[in-house]
Amino acid sequence: MEEIKMNGNKRIVQVGINGFGVMGRLIYRLLDKHPLIDVVKINDLAPKSTLDYLLKYDSVHGRFDKGLENIEYSSESNPKNIFWQGVDIVVDSTPDLKTYEHLSKHLEQGAEYVIRTSPLGGNLEKTQTIIQGVNDNSLDLDNYRILSLASCTTNCLAPLVKLVKEFCQKTRNSVEDLDFVTVHAYTNDQAIKDSAHSSDLRRGRDVNNIIETGTGASSQIELFFPELKGKIFGTAYRVPVSDGSVLELRVKTRNGFSLEQFNNFVKLASENDLKNILRYETLPLVSSDCIDDAHTCIYLESAAQQLSNNKVKLGALYDNEFGYSSKIVDLIKLIEQKKFDPIRTTFEGYRTEMTVEAEGPYGPDCDDWDELNYQDVVKCLKNLETKNNWKFEENKTGKAQGDGTLYTNRGMYKIKIGWSGKYVTLLDQKGDTMDLSGDRKNHDFVRGEIGNEFHKELQKREIEYTDEDREWDEAMEMSPDDHE
Incomplete structure (x- = not known):
């Protein structure tokens, strides 16, 4: 690993x-x-x-x-x-x-x-909680290394609350109260038959009951919408279904609230900002219809009701297993894009040149320093494809000078090949040269592997060199740190 x-x-x-x-x-x-x-x-x-x-x-x-x-x-x-x-x-x-x-x-x-x-x-x-479609733009991977996606219920509720708030702002309205109920599939935290439970007596009852229990979604919502503190309340019921849950949200606003206009607002969001997060559904569905749906909120038009001029009831489904897991995977993908895409992050900001000289054991004052030509260097780099499972892509720019990209198991490097193959320079993907103070062990390993390949090629030419040079060469073979 x-x-x-x-x-x-x-x-x-x-x-x-x-x-x-x-x-x-x-x-x-x-x-x-x-x-x-x-x-x-x-x-x-x-x-x-x-x-x-x-x-x-x-x-x-x-x-x-x-x-x-x-x-x-x-x-x-x-x-x-x-x-x-x-x-x-x-x-x-x-x-x-x-x-x-x-x-x-x-x-x-x-x-x-x-x-x-x-x-x-x-x-x-020291942690950050992220909800896709709500605050994922604020993901801060430089300052937080422990992350959470809250709960599956919060992932269904938060996009709806966001839309309610945005709709109220658009219509010069404001939220007075939010009450929600989640009817949730049972989990392995519950008992199959009546038994003791460590934190909730009701969860210790037979799974075939309808069991009222607590939900932390109210307090979690306040992390994203602190202005709603004291205005949102929730209840959870565990029911004997293996997967697929229902959310009901009741909204009370200061002024009139048009359900028809809000439905259009939700549908538009489902096709734009909340695409792949919230799905707008016109058919009357049941809980099992959401199983294996990657959306964390399936808004049910058929469940929405206008209760009074300023009160509405909204309904949604969510796969509390698959939908939530899908958003965990989306967060992993987001981290991959932000932190591990080498085109954007490999060796960013480095300034110190790192070269590998193709002069073998001969020393800087010897006339044989240019014994390897351009094609020899390319050949050595290609040899590493078989030896180390690396990949070198050549981009030749002239008769005796060129460049390319070397993909290794320690990182990705830009390669500049000097005149007559005298040396190669390793740079980052942006073209800046690298700072050996950062991740030096990996850089020196790559540098040493290239240097060793050059030396093997030079030795094939059977140029005589002294015992002192041979000792220096053997030391270089053993330690990449000596390739300087």
Whole structure:
């Protein structure tokens, strides 16, 4: 996991999943065919063979043809013992790790970012909560490395609340009260038969009941719309269906509220800013109709009612499993685009030149420094394609000078080949030269591999050199740091 993987000229983002329950398995399925994102490790307390079986056979979401044969697996309950070195993003979908103090252990063990698949608890100052279509434009990956998408209910509710507020602003109105009810499919936090529950007596009752329980969506909404604090209230009911949930939102405004105009407003948003997040549905659907729908809010025109001049009832469906997992994957893709796209971020801002001289063991004062010509250098770079599974794309600009791009497992480099093949210079994708103070180990490794290939080519020419030169050359073979 420690090496950087490339797909052509793109860096592959490596993902680990801690907790391979329903969410973890759906996220794995959704990422399976993504060309630039790989799930490389899973940590779960269940045996790997059991996880493999559950991945392939899902009672709600159907069959999945691939297993976990090539995935690294561990079974650690303490995040301090999970080795994430080389993993870019850890998705944590365990029941208990919900605070910065707990989740930061993943960062200490090598992860670059952590995404939590539930609302965060404790001190939120060092974390950021994102809702697609609501505040994803404010995603700050430089200052926050632990992220959350709140809850599945909040992901359905927040886009609706946003539209209500925007519609009120457009019509010179204001929100007075918001009340919502979610009728939610049961989860594995509930009991099948009556038994004790650690936090809610009602959740310990037989799953075939309609069970009123708490919801944190009210307080989560206030994270995005602080002006609604004290104005939004919610209730949740767990019902005996395996997937697919319903949301009802009642809105009271200061002035009159036209449901017909609001429906048109929602439909327009579903085709523009909230596309792929909110779907506008005219047919009268039931809860199972939303299963495997990636939208987090399916607005039901048939469920909307004008209760009075300034009161309306709105309705929506959401797949509390697949829809939410899809937005976790969308966040992973967004991180990939913002932080791991090498065209935008590889070696950005570096200023110090890094060269590899093609003079082998002969020393700077020897007449044989130009023994390799342009084509020799290109040949050496091409040799690395077979040896290291790298890729060199040549872009020749003249008879004796040219450039190209070298894609390696340690990064992507612009290549400038000097006159007569005397040296090559490694630059970043923007054309700026690189600063060896940043990630020097990886840069020197690439530099050393190129230098070694040059030396092998020079030695084929059987030019005599001294014992002192030979010792210097052998030292260079052993340590990339000596290629200076």
